[in-house]
Amino acid sequence: MKDNIVLTGFSGTGKTAIGKEVARSLGWTYVDTDSDIVEKAGKPIADIFSQDGEARFRDLERQEVRQACAGDRRVISVGGGAIMDDECFTTMKKRCIVVGLEALPETIYRRLAKGGKHRPGRPVRPLLAVEEPLERIRSLKAERQYRYSQVDWTVHTDDLSIGQAAAEVLRGWRAAREVDLQTSRPQPKDIVCVAHTSSASYPLYVGWGLREKVPEILKGLGLEQTAYIFTDDHVVRPHARQIQKVLQAAGLVAHTFVMPSGEATKSLDTAQSIYRWLAEHRAERNHAVLAVGGGMVGDMAGFVAATYLRGLPFVQIPTSLAAMVDASIGGKVAVNLASGKNLVGAFHQPRAVIADVEFLSSLQPRELASGWAEAIKHALILDPALFDLFARKTDGLLALERDTTTQVVRRSVAIKVGVVTEDERETTGRRSLLNYGHTVGHAIEAATEYGAYLHGEAVSVGMMAAAEIGHRMGITPKRVVERQRDLLVRFQLPVTAPGLNPGALEQAISLDKKTTGGAVRWVLLEDIGQTVQRRDVPPTLVREVLEEICSNG
Ligand SMILES: NC(=O)c1ccc[n+]([C@@H]2O[C@H](COP(=O)([O-])OP(=O)(O)OC[C@H]3O[C@@H](n4cnc5c(N)ncnc54)[C@H](O)[C@@H]3O)[C@@H](O)[C@H]2O)c1
Numbered sequence: 001m002k003d004n005i006v007l008t009g010f011s012g013t014g015k016t017a018i019g020k021e022v023a024r025s026l027g028w029t030y031v032d033t034d035s036d037i038v039e040k041a042g043k044p045i046a047d048i049f050s051q052d053g054e055a056r057f058r059d060l061e062r063q064e065v066r067q068a069c070a071g072d073r074r075v076i077s078v079g080g081g082a083i084m085d086d087e088c089f090t091t092m093k094k095r096c097i098v099v100g101l102e103a104l105p106e107t108i109y110r111r112l113a114k115g116g117k118h119r120p121g122r123p124v125r126p127l128l129a130v131e132e133p134l135e136r137i138r139s140l141k142a143e144r145q146y147r148y149s150q151v152d153w154t155v156h157t158d159d160l161s162i163g164q165a166a167a168e169v170l171r172g173w174r175a176a177r178e179v180d181l182q183t184s185r186p187q188p189k190d191i192v193c194v195a196h197t198s199s200a201s202y203p204l205y206v207g208w209g210l211r212e213k214v215p216e217i218l219k220g221l222g223l224e225q226t227a228y229i230f231t232d233d234h235v236v237r238p239h240a241r242q243i244q245k246v247l248q249a250a251g252l253v254a255h256t257f258v259m260p261s262g263e264a265t266k267s268l269d270t271a272q273s274i275y276r277w278l279a280e281h282r283a284e285r286n287h288a289v290l291a292v293g294g295g296m297v298g299d300m301a302g303f304v305a306a307t308y309l310r311g312l313p314f315v316q317i318p319t320s321l322a323a324m325v326d327a328s329i330g331g332k333v334a335v336n337l338a339s340g341k342n343l344v345g346a347f348h349q350p351r352a353v354i355a356d357v358e359f360l361s362s363l364q365p366r367e368l369a370s371g372w373a374e375a376i377k378h379a380l381i382l383d384p385a386l387f388d389l390f391a392r393k394t395d396g397l398l399a400l401e402r403d404t405t406t407q408v409v410r411r412s413v414a415i416k417v418g419v420v421t422e423d424e425r426e427t428t429g430r431r432s433l434l435n436y437g438h439t440v441g442h443a444i445e446a447a448t449e450y451g452a453y454l455h456g457e458a459v460s461v462g463m464m465a466a467a468e469i470g471h472r473m474g475i476t477p478k479r480v481v482e483r484q485r486d487l488l489v490r491f492q493l494p495v496t497a498p499g500l501n502p503g504a505l506e507q508a509i510s511l512d513k514k515t516t517g518g519a520v521r522w523v524l525l526e527d528i529g530q531t532v533q534r535r536d537v538p539p540t541l542v543r544e545v546l547e548e549i550c551s552n553g
């Protein structure tokens with residue numbers, strides 16, 4: 001039985017105040033491991049760090065966390081770094097419900113800048129003492145995002161008072177404990193994180209064999225009547241029928257609509273046929289639309305869900321890697337017109353995303369590699385540790401080894417969620433980070449009429465072009481260019497586009513919709529995990545790199 005609550009989170013997320021409030025309302029004991037360490041060591045944490053070293057501090061912290069978690073009925077707030085220590089994290093998870101407190105980097109910055117947050121005995125946090133504190137907070141958060149994504153429950157504190165945040169912690173604790181007691185139910189560990197948007201919050205589940213838990217997850221969302229499954233002809237047999245069966249076995253009514261696979265299906269014509277089919281089945285506002293397939297099915301079913309009866313509840317069950325780490329997250333849904341891709345669409349957030357990583361076993365190797373390109377992109381723009389994981393575990397990933405693949409997909413999902421929830425409707429520019437490699441990537445797709453290259457393959461070449469451009473502008477170190485190339489090659493992704501016409505690519509780039517004010521915004525790497533956006537890339541340099549990328553030699 002887990003009768004403790006651990007509160008973890010970045011500085012400025014309110015661990016102390018919220019922890020005390022939670023303890024007060026439960027009548028439990030409040031424990032702050034940092035304060036206990038200071039008391040026992042007889043000196044402030046900053047002194048332990050400077051005189052005895054970080055390793056010594058981590059030792060003390062492990063002891064303190066172990067002791068705190070051994071008790072019962074405690075609300076334990078732990079230092080921001082404790083969660084990154086494997087031993088500490090395992091100890092906490094064994095005996096406690098772990099709740100993560102979150103806040104946007106801007107909120108953290110504001111709260112820390114207001115001062116009064118540094119109590120005596122706390123390490124002097126150099127967070128604000130750097131040139132770009134907000135960027136520093138962002139990158140530190142990104143590094144820790146992976147662990148924050150493994151907690152049992154997350155509370156976003158940005159717009160909450162202490163009392164409201166404490167109530168949310170209690171709600172999460174009750175829900176997580178309930179799940180913990182009934183092991184047949186979806187486990188908190190299946191949830192990577194909860195995405196918060198202005199219109200809704202939704203959980204993202206990633207796990208191996210999750211399809212069995214779909215009925216329980218739907219029931220948990222109040223979607224227990226009728227489900228309309230949308231899928232394509234490559235996915236229906238291996239997977240969609242299976243989902244239909246588990247739903248029916250659990251007492252739900254489930255109908256399946258199968259569309260031809262391929263991008264041409266993503267059209268208003270298909271929407272029209274689906275509307276008719278839904279009308280024949282007398283679909284109602286509380287019935288659920290389930291997209292079981294790659295990004296094409298997700299966009300198509302999502303578009304219908306956004307528009308039929310002015311909106312039906314929508315659940316994404318991505319089956320391709322590209323859909324798991326990218327297309328199913330962020331709430332963008334659309335269909336194509338003859339004049340362009342994704343021209344008619346909406347923002348329609350799913351009620352949940354459920355990714356069964358085992359589905360990837362039936363995916364074609366080229367499709368798989370194409371999906372890895374997007375996941376590697378996430379590592380390159382925001383997560384050096386994920387990049388290392390890719391490099392160390394390449395063979396395991398290529399063999400779709402269960403634990404490694406699940407771990408990497410979870411981490412990649414967490415990154416995309418982090419970015420899109422910070423910039424839900426593409427207004428702050430944050431989301432444009434995800435365009436790394438896409439300027440040239442989109443151009444390659446357009447110049448080859450979406451025939452020769454899969455999206456991720458084109459992005460792979462595009463990332464190499466961006467890296468070369470960055471290098472020649474003195475922004476991207478040679479070492480980074482080489483490490484990126486090595487990894488892409490090991491994942492069987494192309495790094496050049498021999499035979500394409502550089503002039504055609506140039507033209508396609510200038511037509512790209514990201515073009516604003518006549519200048520393309522290039523996302524470039526300063527290092528692995530660190531980007532910069534530049535509008536001043538000289539056209540001659542672009543031309544030079546495109547020529548190299550397209551050369552046959
Ligand atoms: N909404 C967004 O934010 C967003 C983001 C990126 C891409 N997209 C869209 O996503 C689409 C591309 O997604 P995609 O790469 O998944 O392509 P896709 O949906 O066309 O799937 C690729 C191929 O794999 C097959 N497939 C999927 N899962 C399978 C499985 N488990 N086993 C065997 N075959 C399987 C499909 O039938 C298809 O033939 C495009 O339409 C693109 O516009 C949307």
Ligand SMILES: [Zn+2]
Pocket residue numbers: 326374438455459
């Ligand atoms: Zn992409």
